[in-house]
Amino acid sequence: MSTIMMNSQLSRRGFLASTGATVGGLMVSFHIPFANAQNGTTPEVNAWVVVKPDDTIVIRIARSEMGQGTLTGLAQLVAEELECNWAKVTTEYPTPGQNLARSRVWGNFATGGSRGIRESHDYVRRGGATARMMLVQAAADGWNVPASECSAANSVITHTPSGRSTSYGKVAATAAKLTPPASASIILKDPKTWKLAGKPLARLDTVKKTMGAQDYGIDLQLPGLLNAAIKDCPVFGGKLKRFNAAAVEGRPGVKKVVQVGDSAVAVVADTWWRAKSALDALPVEWDYGPNARISQADIQQTLKAGLDAKEAVVGNSNGNAPAAIASAARRIEAVYACPYQNHATMEPMNATARWTSERCEVWVPTQNGEAALAAAAEAAGLPPAKCEVYKLYLGGGFGRRGHSDFVTQAVRIAKTMPGTPIKMIWSREEDMQHGFYHPVTQCQLTAGLDTQGNITGLHMRISGQSILATVAPQSIKDGRDMLMFQGLNPSGPEASIGYSFPNLLIDHAMRNPHVPAGFWRGVNLNQNAIYLECFIDEIAHATKQDPLALRRKLMVNHPKHLAVLNAVAERAGWDKPAPKGAFRGLAQTMGFGSYVAACAEVSVSDDGQLKIHRIVAATDPGHAVNPQQIEAQVEGSFSYGLSAALFGEITIKDGAVEQKNFDSYPVVRIADMPKVETLVLPSGGFWGGVGEPTIAVAAPAVLNAIFAATGRRIRELPLKRHSLKRA
């Protein structure tokens, strides 16, 4: 963790530069000599825990909940150490402004990379333990006894020798005044003794969602609120030329028509429907720019050239793969391709802003509250200390809401009507066409085999787009983006390959089309697992080896990868015949710190209808904080990943995204969803992520099963491009 010592005149530029670094997951901390800002009527015991007189516990959650269950999981970890009554636990989000004012006491707000629990579990547990120790000390002081003679459980403190007891609510105010214990004196509980963490507790945030009572960003209501609909130039990099406001200004409810930045136009009205209707009727001219010449074929050609390019960045190599392949008795080669994907959160992008010359406030569903604050300050032309972001509940994130483009837009609109809160909502069409897309890639895999069919060398050349080139271009030097190698790295605790080859070369030729790229659930682990797991399957079939047997041979030195693969194979009954008409496929990978595998069982009818019957999945995330929520994440990740593999593609025509809504960007629905059996196998000793890793194994397992069923090898996704009809 790097520390930046700033003087009291924290420059906006310095803050922006620092929070920009959080995109890459770096922890940056500030020291700002602000007074400790304690708001609210009940003093906090510490930054993580507020205890009300009636024993209600308020746990502060820094990360963003977007459905992945992190809010409840983090609360479980704090509550475990706090020894509080779980039935009285509630949560709240501190704001990014408060975090800034308090020297980032809550750490990183950014939520992505499946890091919410694994990156913060240690310090949030310490936060809970610290609060418990202070509460116990306060009670002990009141009884004039040593704290060591007291114990705490379920929000009750007992003096063991005398049997006297009191509740957290009664001593909280006193505890709040104590000096926190020294860090070295905090001993965290052994996970084997956990009573709350590690248990399949019900989520804290479920009931309101069954009643329509959970408000999202799109639902925000404020006194005097106006609504805005916006349209950005459909061609990335194009500009707004002109628009005829007079054509719509007379429509009922319309207040204003404004240019936003240099490429967008918005209508502000009393209702969003009136704003959107007016925007649809607004005459607009665009200067599409040179990118309007680019269509899908151009992009595919550009990437294809990268497959043979001489220059490439090496991600993993041992021995001399090109030489081994050149001299091999036999060669197998295949080219795979994966398209752009959109996040397509159910709640379209939105943000609400109110701007005055003295203060700018933003209410927004965001995965990165601090980046949103930085963006708000930049767009507002105000220092961050004069701005605030209120984090609202997300209707899905998947990585899209880590960006702050919609925050910038909302503030720019708000600046045109000082003092008025304006809620800007994107239409679904706007959302489909202005994403930060999962990047397009192709992959050429070549294997050399000896006369016995053993792999002597493997070359995996990835050609395609870098996310970092869009979101952090300053971090790219000489075409090097190591994120391209997720799941393929030689070693390490994050995303390493599960196979050993005598000669190996994995390299990447960067090709960046004009389409913005972003972090899409699972990121590059998705296509890397498709490429490698399908190709391993190709080698197995070409050498008449069982796909599991071949993998086991290659995974001897990768016990954790192998353990989850063996677990799914055993549960799926790999060594026994599949149900009549069903065929199986396997996949394994490692990413975001966790080891995952899947076995898919599918059937394909004579006329080419695919039915995915079930997927057996296993994950080893090291520790499991809420097993039933892990199960939910595994199932959900399969739905998301299969939507892409089966149906999803974002294609470009004349520089713009062709797909406009769910009719042209279809996704998995309940009828498509297979049964899923999940094995949660935390092996201890490390903390791996949950929200993403398993997404990567569904598609290759299904594709491999389709091959087993039909003899057709699908290499160009999505599947809907191909017929599976029996020839």
Place this chain on the structure above:
Amino acid sequence: MAKLNVNGKVREFEAEPDTPLLWVLREQLQLTGTKYGCGIAQCGACTVHIDSAPVRSCVRPLSSVGTTEKIVTIEGLSPDGSHPVQRAWAMLDVPQCGFCQSGMIMAATSLLRRKPNPTDADIDAAITNICRCGTYNRVRAAIRVAVDGSSGRRAHLSSQHTDGSAT
């Protein structure tokens, strides 16, 4: 002034006749439980009941809804989440982000009114709502629970609730 019967009350408001029912509910009537997800009846997040039938309100213009037609939104299913479908959803912790769930629940309640014991094929045909979080298997299991009270969850994983019960 226009008039609609929503959740048992007659409501009066001003809106253009081509305003979709969805936006009348959300904006003129402040009933934001019904959600906007696509605007073209593809996703189902806007599902309400009109005279007990499921309707995607994003494509129903105000002018097409009579003042005697009984509209029920998610807020009108129960005052406190006690509808059996809502209870089943809570028991199995169905929602993840939850944005699609109002529509899911309205589609499920409507299905159960028409088919009190639906088959898997009935569920496939009737519940075409989109959920990007992928809660589909729990949706299916919760419909089972609402039908016959049985728990669709596997025995080794349960939801533990703050009242001490486990499902």
